[in-house]
Amino acid sequence: MDTVAQAFAPPPRIGMLGGGFMARTHTRAARTAGAHLDVIASSTAARSRRAATELGYETSTAGDDFFDHDLDVVHVCTPNTSHAEHALRALDAGFQIICEKPLATDSTAARSIVDRAQALGLSGTVPFVYRYHPMVREARARIRRGEAGALLTIDASYLQDWLLSAEDDNWRVDAESGGPSRAFADIGSHLVDLIEFITDERIVSLTATTRTVHPRRGGAAVTTEDTVAMTVEMSGGAIGSVLVSQLAPGRKNGLVIEVAGAQESLRFAQEQPEQLWVGRRAGSQLLMRDPDTLSPDAARLCTVPAGHPQGYQDAFNAFVADSYAVFAGEKREGVPTLADGVRAALVTEAVLRSAAERTWVEVEAP
Template sequence: MLGGGFMARTHSQAARLAGAELAVIATSTMPGSERAARELGFETPSAGEDFSRHDLDVVHICTPNSTHAEQSLKALDAGANIICEKPLATDSAAARTILDHAQSRGLTGTVPFVYRYHPMVREARARIRRGEAGRILTVDASYLQDWLLGAEDDNWRVDASAGGPSRAFADIGSHLVDLIEFITDERIVSLVATTRTVHPRRGGAQVTTEDTVAITAELSGGGIGSLLVSQLAPGRKNGLVVEVAGTQESMRFAQEQPEQLWVGRRNGSQLLMRDPETLSTDAVRLCTVPAGHPQGYQDAFNAFIADSYAVFAGEKREGVPMLADGVRAALITEAVLRSAEQRTWVEVEEL
C-alpha cells in the first residue's frame, strides 16, 4: 500500500475482507509509515518504493496524483499488478505508457471507479442492455460537492503540481463520465465545456485548477447530455446523480440514495428498491446483505477490490474498471480542458 490517508484506509479494509495479506505500507515518511502500519494492520512499514525487495502480488497506489505514473511503472517492473487511484496519470500519454507497460509484462491493473459497484447501477445497466429504455435520447447528470466552497478551504489537489492540470473534473467529473458510459453502454464522442476557477487564491497561493465545470456532450448512439460538476455546491456532500432518458423509459440513480433506482414511463413511474429477489443477475451478485439492510460506499469498494483480485488471478468478472478505463478518463479530461481553453466543440480521442 502506498499512502496512509483516507483512501489507503478504504483500500485496506476492502483488501482485508477479500483475504489479502497486508504485507508492506509506505507513506512519505518513516514515522508516517509506522503509524499507518499500526493503524491499518500491515506487517512492515517502509520508507520508500523499493518493491523489488518484496514478493508482492498487488500494489495499491493511494498517493497524490502526480506520483501515480512513476509508482505504477515501478510496481509493474517489480512484477506486481496495480490498483491505482484515479487519475491513473495526469496526462493521457503517461496513462497509455502504464497500460502498454502492464501488457508487455503480462500484468494488469484496475482503477477505482467504484460507483459501478452499487447494485442499482448494475440494475440500470441491465435494463438498458435488455432494451427496456429504448434508444438513448438524453442524459442529465451532475456531481456536486461543497468541501472546497470557501477561499479558505485548501487541499493538495488544488496545487496543479500535485493534483494535475484538472481538479474538479479529474477528481469527480471522471467518476460521472465513467458512470454515464458504463450505464448507457455508449461513449461520449464530442463535447463542449466551460470551466470556472471561482477562488483564484487558496492558502496564500495562486490557483490554476478549476472549481466548476459545465459540459454538453454527444453520445455515440446519437443522444445528447448535460453534465455539471462542482466542488462549490453548498450542502452537497457527494451528490452524484445520473438520469438517462430513452424512447421507452427513463432511469435515475442518485449515489446518496444508493438503495433505489427511479424508473419513469409515460404511463407512470416506480421506485425500485434493492431486493435480490427482483433484480438482474449482475445486480444480485453485488448484494451482500438482505433487502432492507442498507449497503453503501464501502460495500461498493469491497466488491471492486474483490473483483480486481479475481481478475488478477485469471478469473472473469463483469464490469471491472481496468487500466484502459483509466486511460479513457485521461483522454476525456484532456478534451474538457481543450474545449474550455479553445471555447469550442472538440472530439474525444479514442484509445
Template sequence: MVTSTPTSSPLRAGMLGGGFMARTHSQAARLAGAELSAIAASSESSTERARAALGFARGLRAADLAVAGFDVVHVCTPNQTHAAYARTALAAGSHVICEKPLATSTAEARELVEVAHAAGLTGTVPFVYRYHPMVREARERIRAGEAGAILTVDGSYLQDWLLDAGDVNWRVDAGEGGPSRAFADIGSHLVDLIEFVTGDRISRLAATTRTVHPQRGSAAVSTEDTVAVTVEFAGGGIGTLLVSQVAPGRKNALVIEIAGDRESLRFEQERPEQLWVGRRQGSALVDRDADTLAPDAARLCRVPAGHPQGYQDAFNAFVADSYALMRGNQTRGGTPGGTPGDAPDGVPTFVDGLRAAAVTEAVLAAAESGTWVEVPQS
C-alpha cells in the same frame, strides 16, 4: 451475494499512501483475503502511524515498496506520482490498483496500459460507483432494451468540501494534483458511470470551467472548482454534465438520469438503495432486492434487502473483483485490457483509466478553445 472467502493463497498487498483512500483500500483488501504486507506513507512517522492503524505487517519507504515485487500494489498517493509508482510496481512484477486519475496525461496513461499488457499483469482503477447493485440494474435494463434508444443524459457530481477560500488540500496544487482538479477528481467518476451504464461513449464535447478561488491560503490556484459540459454520444444521444466542489450542502451528490424513448432511469449515489424508473404512465422506484434484480446486480447484494449498502461495500466488491482478475491472469494468462472468459464483469481496468484521461484532456481543451472538441475513441 459477494463472498469474501479467498479462492487461493492470499495475495501479498503493498499500500502506497496512508490517508483516507489507503484506509478504504486496506479494509477492502483485508475483506478480500489479502495479506497486508507493507505500507509506505509520506514520512517515517506517518508510515508507522498508518501501519499500526491499518494492520500492515511492516512499514517501508515508498521507493522500496514499489520495487519489492508484492503480488499487488495499491497506489493511493498524490495524482502526479501515480504513473511513476504504477510503472515501477509493474516492472517489479506486481499487479496494480491505482487511484484515479491513473495518470495526469493521456500519454502516460496509454504507456501504463501498454506496460501492463506487455507484462501480462492486471491494472485496475477504482471507478467504484459501478459496484452499486442499482447501477448494475440500470445497466442491465438498458442492455436488454427496456429503456429504448438513448435520447438524453443529465449528470452531475456536486460536493462542498472546497467551498471556502480557506479550504486547502494538496489537490488544489497543480504540481501535485495535475492540470485538472474538479473534473479529474470527480468528473471522471461521472463520465465513467454514464458510459458504463449506457454502453455508449461521448464522441465530442464543449466545456467551460471556473476557478472560484484563485487564491487558497497563501497558494495561487490554477485548477478548476466547477465545470459545465455539453456532450454528444456516438449513438446519437446528447447530454449535460455539471461538476462542482463548491456546491453548499452537497457532500457527495453523484446523480445520473438517462432518458430513452421508452423509459428513463435515475440513480443517486447518496440514495443508492433505489433506482427510479420513469415512464409516461406508471413511474416506479425499484428497491435493492437480490430476489428481483438482474443477476449481475444481485451478485453485488452483500446483505438482505432493507439493510442499506454504501460506498465501502461498493469498494469492497471492486477490490474483490480486481483480485479475482489478478488471480485469473496468474492462472490463465489473461490480459489487463480485456478479461479472461470467466472473470467478473465490469471491472474497471487501466484501459478505463486511459479513457478518463482522454475525456479530461478533451474537457480542458474545449474550455481553453471555446469550441467543440472530438474525444478520441481509443
C-alpha cells in the same frame, strides 16, 4: 501474454502506497477479500509506521525497498501526479496494480502504464467504484436489455461543497500534486465513467466551460478549476448535460445520473444508492435493491438482504474482490481496467482543451 501467466493463488499479498482516506478504504476492502497486508508506505517513515499500526500492515517503509517486498498486488493511493511513476515501478517489480484515479494526469502517461502492463503480462484496475453499486448494474442491465428504448438524453452532475470557501485547501488544488485538472479529474472522471458504463455508449464530442472561482487558496495562486459545465454528444445519438462542482453548498457526494430513453428514464443518485427510479409516461416506479428481483449482475453484488442498506465501502469491497479475482485469472463483469483509466484521461484533456479554446472537441475513440 495474458494475466493467467502471472496468476497467484488467492489470497494475495499486498503493498499499499499512501496512508490517507483511500489507503484506509482500500485496506478495509483488501482485508474483507482476505488479502495479506504486507507493507505500507506513506510520505514519511513516521507516517508509514503509524499507518501500519492503525491499519494492520506487517511492516512499513518510506523508501524504495517497498518494491523489494514479495507482493502480488500494489495499491496506489497517493496524490495524483505520483500515480504514473508508482504504477510503472510496481509493474516493473512484477506486481499487478490497483491504481487510484486519475490513472495519470495526462493520457500519454496513462497509455504508457497500459503498454507496460501488456508488455509484462500484468494487468491493473482503476477504482471507478460507483460501478459497484447494485442499482447502477441494474440500470445498465435494463438499458442493455432494451427496456429503456433508444437513449435520448442524459442529465448528470457530481456536486460537492468541501472546497466552497477560499480558505479551504488541499493538495488537489495545486497542479503540482493534483495535475492540470482538479474538479473534473477528481470527480468528473467518476461521472463520465458512470455515464459510459451505464449507457454502453461513448462521449464522442463535448463542449465545456470551466471556472476557478477562488483565484488564491492557501496563500498561492490557483490554476485548477472549481466548476465545470459541459454538453456532450453520445455515440448512439443521445445528447447530455454534465455539471461538476466542488463549491455547491450542502452537496457532499451528490453524484446523480438520469438517462432518458424512448420508453423509460432511469435515475441513480449515489447518496441514495439503494434506489433506482424508473420513470415512465404512466406508472413510474421507485425500485428498491432486492437481490430476488434484480438482474444477475446486480444481484451478485448484493452482500446483505434487501432492507439492510449497502453503501460506498461495500462497493469498494466488491471492486477490490473483483480486481483480485481478475488478477488471479478469473473473469468478472464490469471491472474498470487500466484502459478505462486512459479513457478518463482523454475525456479530461478534451474538457480542458474545449474550455481553453471555447470550442467543440472530438473525444478520441478508445
